[in-house]
Amino acid sequence: MSRFVSSRDLLPRVLAGEVPAVARLLSRAEAADPECRETLGEIYGRAGKAHVVGITGVPGSGKSTMVAVLAAHLRKAGHKVGIIAIDPSSPYSGGAIMGDRIRMSDLASDEGVYIRSMATRGALGGMARATLDAVDILDVAGFDYILIETVGVGQDEVEIASASHTTLVVSAPGLGDEVQAIKAGILEIADVHVVSKSDRPDARSTVSDLKQMLTLGMATDAKTAWRPPVIATSSLKGEGFDELVSALGQHKAFLEGSDAGRARVRRIAEFRMIKTAEELLRRRFKESSAGRVAAVADRLAAREISPYVAGEQLLDGIGA
Numbered sequence: 001m002s003r004f005v006s007s008r009d010l011l012p013r014v015l016a017g018e019v020p021a022v023a024r025l026l027s028r029a030e031a032a033d034p035e036c037r038e039t040l041g042e043i044y045g046r047a048g049k050a051h052v053v054g055i056t057g058v059p060g061s062g063k064s065t066m067v068a069v070l071a072a073h074l075r076k077a078g079h080k081v082g083i084i085a086i087d088p089s090s091p092y093s094g095g096a097i098m099g100d101r102i103r104m105s106d107l108a109s110d111e112g113v114y115i116r117s118m119a120t121r122g123a124l125g126g127m128a129r130a131t132l133d134a135v136d137i138l139d140v141a142g143f144d145y146i147l148i149e150t151v152g153v154g155q156d157e158v159e160i161a162s163a164s165h166t167t168l169v170v171s172a173p174g175l176g177d178e179v180q181a182i183k184a185g186i187l188e189i190a191d192v193h194v195v196s197k198s199d200r201p202d203a204r205s206t207v208s209d210l211k212q213m214l215t216l217g218m219a220t221d222a223k224t225a226w227r228p229p230v231i232a233t234s235s236l237k238g239e240g241f242d243e244l245v246s247a248l249g250q251h252k253a254f255l256e257g258s259d260a261g262r263a264r265v266r267r268i269a270e271f272r273m274i275k276t277a278e279e280l281l282r283r284r285f286k287e288s289s290a291g292r293v294a295a296v297a298d299r300l301a302a303r304e305i306s307p308y309v310a311g312e313q314l315l316d317g318i319g320a
C-alpha cells in the first residue's frame, strides 16, 4: 500500500470523487479510526444531496439481483450510484448473479458505480454507525443515488426506514403463501413496494395479495399524501425497472420542499444522533468498567449482591 495520507488530505480527493480515496476513507470509518473523526464531521456538514434508498425484504426475495439491475437503470438515466450491502453474502464482488445473466463486472468497471459490502451490524445489533458514515462519504463524493441493501433479518429491516429517504420493501413469490413483509413487520415502512421475480407465474397472486393488504391498511391511514405504489419487477427479464426508477423519482419529488420531506430528514438526523450516542455510551461504559468487572463478578458469583446491583455498580462513574 502507498504511504499514509491523513484523512484531512484525503478529503479533497473524496470531494473530487476519486474512488481510491473514497475506499480508504470508508475503511477508516468502518474501523472507527479516531484519526478520521474530524474529517467525517466535515463531510457530514457537506452531505445531504444524495437520495438514499433503503432496500429491505427477506433473504432470497431478490434484493441483490434487483439492486444490480436498478443500478444499471439509474446509470442509464445519468445518475451516479453508490451501493452499500450490509450483507457479507451479497454476490456483488463475485462477478455474476443469476448464472452469469447479470454481469456485475459491467457495473464494477463503471466509474459511476461504487459498490461496498460492509459488516453486518453494530455492536448493539441493527444498523451500524459506519453504514451511516459511508452514506455521507458517498454523498459528498458525488453519488446521486445511494442504495443500501439490508441483510433481510432483524433490526436492520425496520431501522433502514430511519436511515433512508425512500424505503423499498421487496416481496417475492414462492417464499411461502403469505406476503413476507407482513410477517417481518416491515409492510408499513415501505414507500415503494416491489414484487420481484414477476417472470414467475405465481407473482401475480403475490401482487394481488399485497394490494389487498394495502387497501385494508389504507382505511385506517387514509390521510397520508403518499400512497406506496406496488411495482412488479423481473431482474431476470429486466422488466418493471423503468416504472421503479420513475417511482423513486416521484417519491424524491414528493419529499422535496414538502413537510413530509422535512420530517423525513429530521427523522434521519434523530436516528443518526441516537445511534452515535449509543455507540459513545457503550465505548465509555467499556472503558470505565473494565477495571472493575472481575471484582464485581466475584461478589456476584458469591451471591453477595444481585445481578441488578452488580450492573448498577459497573455503571458507576460512566462518562459523568
Ligand SMILES: Nc1nc2c(ncn2[C@@H]2O[C@H](COP(=O)(O)OP(=O)(O)O)[C@@H](O)[C@H]2O)c(=O)[nH]1
Pocket (backbone or CB within 6 Å): 057, 058, 059, 060, 061, 062, 063, 064, 065, 066, 097, 098, 152, 196, 197, 198, 199, 200, 233, 234, 235, 236, 237
Ligand atoms: N425467476 C427469478 N428469480 C430471481 C429473480 N431475481 C432474483 N432471483 C433469484 O432469487 C434468489 C435470491 O436472489 P438474491 O438477489 O440473492 O436475493 P436476496 O437474498 O434478497 O439478496 C436467487 O436464486 C436469484 O437467482 C428474478 O427476477 N426472477
Ligand SMILES: [Mg+2]
Pocket (backbone or CB within 6 Å): 063, 064, 065, 087, 089, 090, 091, 149
Ligand atoms: Mg442479498
